Amino acid sequence: MLPLFTFHVSKSIIISSLIIPTSPKPLFPNLSPIRFFQTPKHFVCIRSQKPSMSSSSPTHVEAQYAKSGNSSCKKCSEPIENQALRLGTKDARGYTKWHHLGCFSFGSESVASVDMIKGFQSLKSSDQEALKDDLEKSKEEDSNGKKSSQNRKVREVKEAEDENVGERELKKPKGSSSAVIHVEAEYAKSSRSSCKKCLEPIEKQALRLGTKDTRGYTMWHHLGCFSFGSESVASVDKIKGFQSLKHGDQEALKNLADEFEKSKDEDSNGEKSSENQKVSNLEISFSVSDVKDKYKDATLPPKWKAFQTIIYLERDDGLHDSSKIAAFDFDGCLANTDVRRVGADAWSLMYPSIPDKLRSLYKDGYKLVIFTNEANIERWKNKRQVAVDSKIGRLNDFIKEVNVPIQVFIACGPSRGEDPFRKPKPGMWHILEQHFNSGISIDMDQSFYVGDAAGRSNDHSDADLKFAEANGLKFYVPEDYFGV
Known part of the structure; x- marks a missing residue:
């Protein structure tokens, strides 16, 4: 009997092994082997029965609830949270590429029925319905794509x-339909x-x-x-x-x-x-139905509400609206905080003159407002409640310490991106002006903003300076304003 050789071909790599009655498993089980049989005059090439992936083969889709928060979506690259529904397909190496439900695409090959999806019967009924809807939309898109x-x-x-x-x-260009x-x-x-x-x-x-x-x-x-x-x-x-x-x-x-x-x-x-x-031109439509008692999965304390990507103090006792606004940053301006420390009590007054200064402004008819960024609330997906409790706890304690009513807005959006509320974007000022000042026109000559991020050599950014410029506000750094 002539020797029988098996060649596994993967791009430019060729691996050969001698086939014997008790042959070991091939090194690359997902590849279809090519077998050459030697005859007196030529080689005969026979491909094994295992079919290769072709464009006509069905897509193998698996649905399950994530077993941890370690996997990432292969489309948006964001983490897939523990117990979140995820959909996956296997690549040529046998690894599963997971996606969020909203990021998953059935691709050019359709699945005839959701019952063919592995794990479908184990899903909650609401998730089964969502998956059915996505499949139907995919089929409809494929069908529509064939029309002119x-x-x-x-x-x-x-x-x-x-x-x-x-x-x-x-508006359409000349000659267009x-x-x-x-x-x-x-x-x-x-x-x-x-x-x-x-x-x-x-x-x-x-x-x-x-x-x-x-x-x-x-x-x-x-x-x-x-x-x-x-x-x-x-x-x-x-x-x-x-x-x-x-x-x-x-x-x-x-x-x-x-x-x-x-x-x-x-x-x-x-x-x-x-x-x-x-x-x-930045007009913010504030709808009552968009106001929530929770920020995503984090519960907010009494008087605090969420709207889109901001958390705000609904109405502090004794707060009065005014044409004169005295606005401040929080971290590094009113409160001395450290990014490495977490907790409601992890702060101290930035300057000893702050309580007297704020009380004097309040007596002079100013409305006091804090505009502060806090990306950790969005970034800490698995510890969002901790981030919310820490930030709001510090703000509540600060207001008690200075003993004066203050309006507060927290921008929770990520530092990267186009969030309209995160400083230096002007969104927080606009929502105050349009929806949280009882329609009173703001006197820009008497209003001002104080912040520590002024773009100086030791500053972490220039977000506060740019925020003031974007809204046409007079700007002060805290050491100047509080007389240090």
Whole structure:
């Protein structure tokens, strides 16, 4: 009997082994071996029966709840939290590539039924329904992709006519065909959707606004993150779902549309300089339905609330709104803290003159406000409650120490990204000005902001200086203001 050799081929690496009756397992079990049989005149090549992965083979999908918080999503690279639903497929080496449910794509190969997904029967009924919905959307997208762009435009126009949806035409380049945007308003059915502007999750039952992209998918936004674009909607009453909203949310949506129209008119009339436009164009729609007693999975103490990516002190006893605002940073300005220490008591007064100075401002009719960043609340996904208790505990203790009512806003967004509330972005000031000062116009000549991040050689950043500049506020560093 002639010797039989097996060659395992993987790119440029060739490994051979002698086949004997009790042959060991091949080194690369997932590769399909090629066998060469020697004959007197030539070699005969026969591939084994194990099929290779082809474009027609089905995708092997597995669904399960994460057993720890150590895995990461292969699309967004963010950690997959313990017990969160994750979906995975195996790569050529046999490793499973895990994804969040919202990040997973069935790809070019469809799964005929969710029952073919490994582990599907072990999921909660709500997660089974979510997985079914995603699969159906994937099939619908594949089907729609086969149609011409002209057919898709005709279908979109017909849907607008049949559903009586509020619609508007986009500005289009010369020679292009018309396109229609459908605006929809509803309360989120779950917390699985994310805002397409700030990328933060939209919590269940929160008001969200959406438009469909060219594939037919709805791009959802928080109310405060949504923009009507370059053209206005004829009437918010014609927005799909508007009549089903609570009265307060209907008013918030009307205000958003009115504010957009006002800013558009001002731009067209040239009434403001380009610098002023940058400041004034940030309009934040504050909806009661978006206010929560928890920040994601962290419970907030009494009087503290969450709105999008900020936590705020709802109303401190004795606080009065005013045209004069005295605003301060917290860490390194009012309180001496250390990033290496955690806890409500891990702070001390930055300067001994602070209590008397704040009480004097309060007696002079100033409204005292603290604007502070705290990325740990967002970053510590597995210890978020610890981060929340530590930050809010320090602020509560500080207010008791100085014995004067203060309004507080905490920006929890990550240091990287486009969070509109994290300093130096002006969002926290704008939400104070628009929604937390009883409509009283702020006197910018008498108002000011104090912060330690001024871009000096020993400063960790220039976020406080840039925050003051973005809002047109006079700026002081703490050692100057508190007389050190």
